[in-house]
Amino acid sequence: MLEWITANQQIIYIVILMIFVGIEVIGHVPSVLHTPLMSGANAIHGVVIIGSIIVMGKAQPDNYLALILGFLAVIVGTLNVVGGFVVTDRMLKMFRKKSK
Amino acid sequence: MDILTLCYIIASVTFILGLKMLSHPATARNGNLLAAAGMTIAILGTIFLYQDGQGNKLHNYLWIFGGIAIGSVVGTMAAKKVKMTAMPQMVSLFNGMGGLCAALISIVEFDELVNHPGGEIQAGFLAIILLGLVIGTVSFAGSMVAWGKLDGRVKDFSFPGQHIVNILILLVMVALSIYLVINFSAANAYIFYVILALAVIYGLVFVFPIGGADMPVVISLLNSFTGVAAACGGFLYDNKVMLTGGILVGAAGTLLTLLMCKAMNRSLLNVLIGSFGGSAKGGAAGAKVQGSVKEISLSDAAFVMSYAHKVIIVPGYGLAVAQAQHACHELEKLLESKGVEVKYAIHPVAGRMPGHMNVLLAESDVAYEKLLEMEQANEEFPTTDVVLILGANDVVNPAAKTDPASPIYGMPILDVELAKTVIVNKRSMKPGYAGIENDLFFRPKTSMLFGDAKKVLQDLAAEVKNL
Numbered sequence: 001m002l003e004w005i006t007a008n009q010q011i012i013y014i015v016i017l018m019i020f021v022g023i024e025v026i027g028h029v030p031s032v033l034h035t036p037l038m039s040g041a042n043a044i045h046g047v048v049i050i051g052s053i054i055v056m057g058k059a060q061p062d063n064y065l066a067l068i069l070g071f072l073a074v075i076v077g078t079l080n081v082v083g084g085f086v087v088t089d090r091m092l093k094m095f096r097k098k099s100k
Numbered sequence: 101m102d103i104l105t106l107c108y109i110i111a112s113v114t115f116i117l118g119l120k121m122l123s124h125p126a127t128a129r130n131g132n133l134l135a136a137a138g139m140t141i142a143i144l145g146t147i148f149l150y151q152d153g154q155g156n157k158l159h160n161y162l163w164i165f166g167g168i169a170i171g172s173v174v175g176t177m178a179a180k181k182v183k184m185t186a187m188p189q190m191v192s193l194f195n196g197m198g199g200l201c202a203a204l205i206s207i208v209e210f211d212e213l214v215n216h217p218g219g220e221i222q223a224g225f226l227a228i229i230l231l232g233l234v235i236g237t238v239s240f241a242g243s244m245v246a247w248g249k250l251d252g253r254v255k256d257f258s259f260p261g262q263h264i265v266n267i268l269i270l271l272v273m274v275a276l277s278i279y280l281v282i283n284f285s286a287a288n289a290y291i292f293y294v295i296l297a298l299a300v301i302y303g304l305v306f307v308f309p310i311g312g313a314d315m316p317v318v319i320s321l322l323n324s325f326t327g328v329a330a331a332c333g334g335f336l337y338d339n340k341v342m343l344t345g346g347i348l349v350g351a352a353g354t355l356l357t358l359l360m361c362k363a364m365n366r367s368l369l370n371v372l373i374g375s376f377g378g379s380a381k382g383g384a385a386g387a388k389v390q391g392s393v394k395e396i397s398l399s400d401a402a403f404v405m406s407y408a409h410k411v412i413i414v415p416g417y418g419l420a421v422a423q424a425q426h427a428c429h430e431l432e433k434l435l436e437s438k439g440v441e442v443k444y445a446i447h448p449v450a451g452r453m454p455g456h457m458n459v460l461l462a463e464s465d466v467a468y469e470k471l472l473e474m475e476q477a478n479e480e481f482p483t484t485d486v487v488l489i490l491g492a493n494d495v496v497n498p499a500a501k502t503d504p505a506s507p508i509y510g511m512p513i514l515d516v517e518l519a520k521t522v523i524v525n526k527r528s529m530k531p532g533y534a535g536i537e538n539d540l541f542f543r544p545k546t547s548m549l550f551g552d553a554k555k556v557l558q559d560l561a562a563e564v565k566n567l
Binding site for chain 1: 111115116118119120122123124125128129131132133135136139142143146147150152156157158159160161163164166167168170171172174175176178179180182184187188190191193194195197198200201202204205207208209211212224319320323326327329330331333334335336337338339340341342343344345346347348349350351352353354355356359360363446448455456458459462463471473
């Protein structure tokens with residue numbers, strides 16, 4: 001266990017710090033922005049697409065499972081990223097017009 | 101590799117700044133665009149610059165770009181076409197896609213471990229694969245149910261002892277995972293797929309019984325789940341941007357979930373156990389309400405509103421389903437032209453998601469300053485002549501204050517009864533989303549105006565015009 005922590009200390013530091021950053025940056029969000037914020041955060045976790053690109057990109061030509069599932073993963077990952085950002089932008093576009 | 105590292109650092113910073121800017125009205129839109137730009141840099145950087153431990157570059161470019169092209173076209177179309185009222189289920193659907201992506205990554209990586217063993221398998225590595233699988237799958241299955249429910253395709257479903265079954269499934273999943281991590285071999289690889297199946301079932305039964313007002317909380321929670329699942333991917337590939345983005349969303353999503361629970365004055369545990377969904381409780385609470393309701397005609401309603409000094413409109417989900425936000429704005433303008441002060445009182449959990457009503461009303465050009473948050477609205481009700489409730493129910497239910505047996509007891513509500521007159525527009529006397537009766541409708545100050553919100557508002561506007 002201790003060895004594992006030592007070997008992965010960089011990652012563990014990132015995890016701990018990001019938990020605090022995540023809580024801190026949205027701490028004072030007004031309730032009117034809850035839905036766009038949830039939607040924006042939803043788009044950001046679409047970063048998982050990078051994992052699917054790596055899976056797809058390393059898949060050997062004879063490894064059909066990796067090819068098919070990887071391809072599917074790239075599609076749904078892109079859906080998450082693109083759909084998420086576009087929906088958020090659509091919501092926020094309406095807000096900005098009003099706040100002037 | 102160096103340039104890729106730089107790409108990832110830039111992307112991580114844009115995620116943090118983007119989230120920060122998203123939480124202020126003035127900067128929100130740019131924040132979203134900034135995060136999107138960072139994401140683009142990270143994706144392109146990965147495709148062209150990524151090298152594995154042996155220095156091999158990625159291949160299968162055709163597949164990668166094909167997948168991205170399909171996902172982009174479908175995602176953009178879906179996001180552009182969706183109606184503003186269907187926004188919550190859209191977010192849920194996209195969230196589910198992210199969860200599915202994380203789960204698929206875990207499945208492929210596990211298959212690699214079994215069929216192409218390279219060197220010693222680390223227990224930590226396997227544990228992370230399993231964690232990504234379970235969280236991603238639960239998030240996917242749960243989001244699909246949440247989407248189906250909000251879209252009206254799936255009904256609430258529960259059976260006696262369901263919570264115990266849920267907990268049992270969870271325990272079995274954890275036990276199997278621990279067993280597999282300790283005793284991993286190609287022979288018992290099937291356990292992985294048993295865990296996968298259990299995770300699907302758990303995701304379904306986890307969300308199925310949770311009904312009503314809790315759906316936004318569930319979506320927000322599943323959103324943070326997917327964040328954690330993405331971070332598991334970051335762990336697997338030692339990829340800092342996945343780790344940063346995932347944990348960031350995991351933490352922010354959890355806080356957002358808690359903020360929503362707080363708005364309803366309930367604990368997260370209470371939501372998760374799903375005590376709200378049971379219809380038995382709602383029936384019991386409903387039996388107590390007695391008395392008769394008073395109806396008001398369109399012309400009378402138009403009359404009292406036209407001659408009022410101040411009218412406050414309380415929008416709810418009924419307004420959203422009827423697509424009545426434009427009709428509502430029309431009525432507002434007509435009343436203002438007659439010298440009536442019109443404002444909107446927005447309960448933090450009105451509609452299906454916090455902020456849902458703000459988004460809808462903003463769409464139909466309602467001025468930002470006219471939207472009152474709950475505290476402001478409650479201060480203004482005593483000086484208000486008419487409160488017009490449009491398809492809202494639970495957020496104005498006095499049982500939240502007076503009836504300790506009510507499932508929504510303790511939730512802060514809009515004190516509409518402080519106003520002189522209350523007009524409630526509803527389609528029928530059916531209880532609201534939380535499945536409980538509302539005493540307010542039987543009070544002497546209240547009159548009911550039945551009908552579809554959009555039609556009623558258009559008719560009201562016509563009546564006001566003729567006065």
